[in-house]
Amino acid sequence: MSVDDCKLVELPVVHNPQGNLTFIEGSNHVPFEIARVYYLYDVPGGATRGGHAHRELEQLLVVMSGSLEIVLDDGSRRKGVRLNRSYVGLYLPPMTWRELVDFSSGSVCMVLASAHYDEADYIRDYDDFKATSAPAT
Ligand code: T46
Numbered sequence: 001m002s003v004d005d006c007k008l009v010e011l012p013v014v015h016n017p018q019g020n021l022t023f024i025e026g027s028n029h030v031p032f033e034i035a036r037v038y039y040l041y042d043v044p045g046g047a048t049r050g051g052h053a054h055r056e057l058e059q060l061l062v063v064m065s066g067s068l069e070i071v072l073d074d075g076s077r078r079k080g081v082r083l084n085r086s087y088v089g090l091y092l093p094p095m096t097w098r099e100l101v102d103f104s105s106g107s108v109c110m111v112l113a114s115a116h117y118d119e120a121d122y123i124r125d126y127d128d129f130k131a132t133s134a135p136a137t
Contacts, residue, residue, distance in 0.1 A: 001095040001133070003072045003079040009060065009089040022087045024112065030060045030091065032114035039064070040100070040109040049100040052124045053133075054092075058114040062089040066107025073097035075133035083109075097129050 011029055014021040026034040040049060050070075061070065067084035074096060081090055084104075089112075092098060100109070115121070123129045 001074055001093050003074045003077050003096070005093045006072050006079075006081070006096055007091045008081070009091050011062070011087045011089060013087045020087075024060070024062075024089070026112075030058075030089070030112055032058045034112045035115050036113040036117065038111050038113070040111070041107075043068075043103040043107065045103070045105065047103060050098040051126075052122050053097045053129045054094055055121050055123065055132075056094050056115070057118075057121050058094060059092045060089040060112040061092065062086060062110045062112075064108045064110050066104040067102075068100055068104065068107055068109060069102045071099040071101060073099075075130050095129075095133050097123075097126065 009029060011022045011024055024030060024034075026032065043049065061083065063083040064086050067082060069080050069082045070090060072079045072081065072092075083090055123132060
């Protein structure tokens with residue numbers, strides 16, 4: 001898996017003078033059935049979240065309010081992506097190391113996930129991640 005497999009997904013917007021509406025359909029706007037939704041909020045200034053990869057989990061991150069940066073790492077390359085639109089998501093395939101940094105005040109990040117929470121799916125040690133993601137020689 002490469003950082004280039006992490007794709008920005010533009011979500012539909014139903015414009016209305018009374019306010020806009022965006023919707024997300026599993027297996028349509030995201031390439032998986034949605035099994036879980038969680039969100040990060042009340043993140044204090046300077047905090048970093050993430051700092052792990054998932055063995056099998058796929059996710060779509062949508063910053064509903066405010067902004068933050070996601071630092072992606074595939075074991076050989078790093079890339080930063082800033083999210084600040086509630087109609088643009090970032091798709092994260094399995095085996096992507098991610099760090100969420102530079103949260104603006106009051107930001108809210110919603111995450112759609114392909115499976116229920118399972119600690120066994122996490123790789124929380126960067127050296128383990130590098131070893132697991134390295135191509136076989
Ligand atoms: C990810 C980034 C973007 C649960 O009990 N259920 C859940 O669904 C989740 C996501 C977490 N937890 C528990 C596990 C830990 O005891 O909540 C605690 C904090 O989780 P974690 O340290 O993994 O939080 P983040 O913000 O570093 O990472 C989370 C997701 O875990 C992760 O999949 O990609 O957000």
